Amino acid sequence: MTQMLVKINVNGIEREVLVDPDDRLLDVLREDFGFKSVKEACGTGDCGLCTVLMDGKPVLSCLIPAFQAKNHKILTLEGLNNDPLMKKIQDQFREHQAAQCGFCTPAMEIMGWHLLNRKKEPSKQEIKEAISGTLCRCTGYYDIIDAIYDAGREQ
């Protein structure tokens, strides 16, 4: 097995990790670095629950080979722990009870955060489009949409 040394900046910290050629960014984030907010559900790019920000853009960490993440900046929900906008979003998620099982919540909050960073007061349609690639099997989405909507208005 040919392991490769890959340098990745995760949540603002430069890290080095030995990866196998078939490791996914998802594996590295969860297993090597312990960022468990990044969830694996489908593992094939369909559900959006492994969403992280790569160089500021939402991507699916299950579809990214770990060796391709080298020299990129990755942000997971853990990296936004002290972010004021993320706190507002999370407060609104609590307010609206927008999490039931909670498994999709990190990905939903990241998509909401990314949207609100680009557009302060998005419409509900824009929110729907932003989370259109992120599946929730409990809430029916409306509480999530309302939470992101209100977090935007509260800014």
Next chain:
Amino acid sequence: MEQPLLNRSEMIILQPSSLKESLKVLNENPDAEIMANASDLWPRIRNGEVRPKKILDISGLTNELSYVKKDGNVIKIGALVTVSQLEGESFVKEKRFSAFVDLISKFGSPQIRNVATVGGNVCAASSSEDFIPLFLALNAKVKLSSVDGERYMSIEKFLAGKRKLNRRPNEILTEISFEDPGTGYGSAFEKVGRRNTLIINLVNLAVVGKIAKGKIEDIRIAANRVKGKIPERAKATEEFLKGRELNEETLSGAKKVFEEELILTDDVRASATYRKALLITMLERLIKKIGGVQ
């Protein structure tokens, strides 16, 4: 013939830092699988459908292959331009290219659009790739680069069959280009699947044409399937439509020609009958859209 690799953790990853270096590495390793941002290839490697021994990772060549530029009358798109990058390009916002807007808004999901590349979509060479029909309707060309130089080929010729490309083993697709058809032209794209986001299309259809004063001066039509398993032009329907007045008689005639031209087969996702009905309805809708009728 060499046996395929059974253990994917034994793959050899080649990551050159420039296009020139990549072409040299590919020339020395013509058996390497070329990987851009991997959104199509990676799941197929992970599930064992593709078992490459070597991967040539060109995703780092964004400095060289992520451009969109207009050279005279020709629009050139670097192979590594992502779908979301294309969305922000100025030419896409011009009315005659509204097919790009139609296509991009329905492409994958927001997360997929940030990684999926235009070159990768073309090279995946299957009926589920949305850019192929549009590029076919735009008479696009691909640029193939190798240590021996560069050559251009029509996208029609480049697509040799399902997941098959007319590419020499030492060549990389580096650019897709097409002539700006100019003002007076319009374009439209539509696809149908089971939901709006994250679908594999059942059918898609791209139409580029010039309809002036109610007359169809020029029209090019491409669907994800016409006769075979990959996207193709519907040339009989195009020939029927060219030069005719845009009216109900022309449209019903075109729908009949299109129906005869379509040789589809059933598969797990939809029946041929359903696909045909969709495409025929979409054809009328897209022609009317370009013609500015309702």
